[in-house]
Amino acid sequence: METVYTHGIWVAEILQERTSHLEKFWLTVTLLGDPKAAFLLVFPCTYFISKRTGLAIVWVAAISEWLNLVFKWMLFGERPFWWIGESRLYDKTNQPKVHQFPSTCETGPGSPSGHAMVTAAVWWVVVSSLGSFIYSRTHSWVISGLPYVLYVTLLAAVGISRIFILAHFPHQVIAGWLTGLLLVVTLKSTVPEGRPLLFFLSFSTGLMLSALILNVALQQLGVDIYWSISLAKKWCSRAEWIRLDTAPFSSLTRDCGALVGLGLAQYWKPGGWSLPWAPRALSLAVSSMGLYHVNRLPLPVKPQGLFYSLFFVKFVLVPQIVMVFVPGLVHLLTHKKKKD
Template sequence: MEAVYVHGIWMAESLQQRTRSHETFWQVVTHMGDPKAAFLLVFPFTYFISRRTGVAVLWIAAISEWLNLVFKWLLFGERPFWWIGESRLFVNNQPKVHQFSSTCETGPGSPSGHAMVTAAVWWVVVSSLGSLMYSRTRSVVVSSAPYLFYVAMLVVVGISRVFILAHFPHQVIAGSITGTFLGIVLSQRAPEGRPLLFFFSFSIGLLLSALILHAGLQQLGIDVSWSIALAKKWCSHSEWIRLDTAPFSSLTRDCGALLGLGLAQYWKPGGWSLPWAPRALSLAISSMGLYHVNRLPLPVRPQGLFYVLFFVKFVIVPQIVMVLVPGLVHLFTHKKKKE
């Protein structure tokens, strides 16, 4: 693997030198590929276009990110920004690379979570759009356009992760392939209309199984938190280390979102039936609501309290999108029509 890592570092150096003028673009792309964006941006956008697709997006985002966490714990993938220093191979020939505010993630590096979750989630979107376009036009060429966009998006997200030194190229490729496979498999199994007990059991099951795996690895003498220490050691700015990039943050986000999805379908089975104009209004209000929920500051000490509140935050996300905002919009537009 050493040769693979070395080539990855030189590729990152070449990429930074050749495209440094596009630094802002790459950072925007890497934020758009963040698994968090699937919950806060892609989910509400798709839900108000197609309820089933929106539910599938949230479901697949949670499952794919959880699986990514498990793979990272088992594969022990390095990240470029700390491997450069830890390997001690570049003492006399330091690569000319730079870190960025989104570089210093604390989880292991393989496979890339950005690539994996993006590939899984956006497969649902582009396959639905491709099917719709084919049913309307009966043109294979026209209906293939979303898939070309899908490939281009995965390439750009992958390049952004290499550019900021968050991943090696092979980790991005592995994440993209795994995510695409998950998207294909899981997109046909969206849990629409399932009882609350299903989501509660699934959420608790994912949480407990991850904790059991974590405890089991520790019992075997494996330090599961090894990557956190390395990230803190080699990150060029300590303030770039954020608790919301830690593995347990991903776990609590996924479990919270799944429980929230179940609660939202329990409170309002079938969702609210809204015409297109109220749907657009609901999307705008929901997006503003999620923006402020995401920006809510959480105490980082004690860490247990942070994870509990992080869990609650993502339980709230589906309530805002599926129940509260469309319910209020329906109430307002219904009253307006009656008047």
């Protein structure tokens, strides 16, 4: 693996050197590829166009990120920003000419890339649905294939951005793409539309317990499950770039919270609100603003149990805002307006 890692650093060095003028672009792309963007951005945008596709986004995003966490705990992948120092292959005379960014210092293991895996899974749901819709209207394979071209472009951009900022090695990005695609092919036909609340509560509990059992089992085997957090803190350029919301348990609580929220939303309003296109657009705008402020809510990082509990609640609220609260309010206002 030493050769693979060394070549990965070389690729990152070339990217930073030759595309330094695109730094802001790569940083923006890596934010769009963040797994939480699937819940906060892709989900509301798709839900108000196609409810089933919106539900599929949450379903696929949650399971793919949970599976990514399991893979990371078992594969022990290094990250470039700490491997450079830990490898002891570089001294002052041959240090690679690379630098870190605010998004670099993630604290979980590196393989496979979560950004690449979740992006590959979530956006396949979007482009396959869009491609099918376009083909039903045009009956043209060429035109309906355009979303897939954009899909490949997006995957490439997200992958390059992760290598550029030293968050992942190239082989970790490729592994993320492949696992994400394989997973979504399996999951897309299993969208839990109309399932009872008990299904979501049970499934979310199952994901949480299975991850905790794996965590305990690895520790019983003598594995330091927190090894990556220690290395991230040791080699990150700035202490403030280490964020608790990038820790492995944060992704776990996000996924479980989103699934519980999805179940609650379908429980409160089975089938969702039926709105014309104009109220849907208004609902999307208001939902987006609401999710923006929910995401920016500062959470106490100590004690960590409180942080994870509130982080869970935050993502329980996401489907409620998009599927129940905002569309219900818009329906109430537009319905009254029609009556008047």
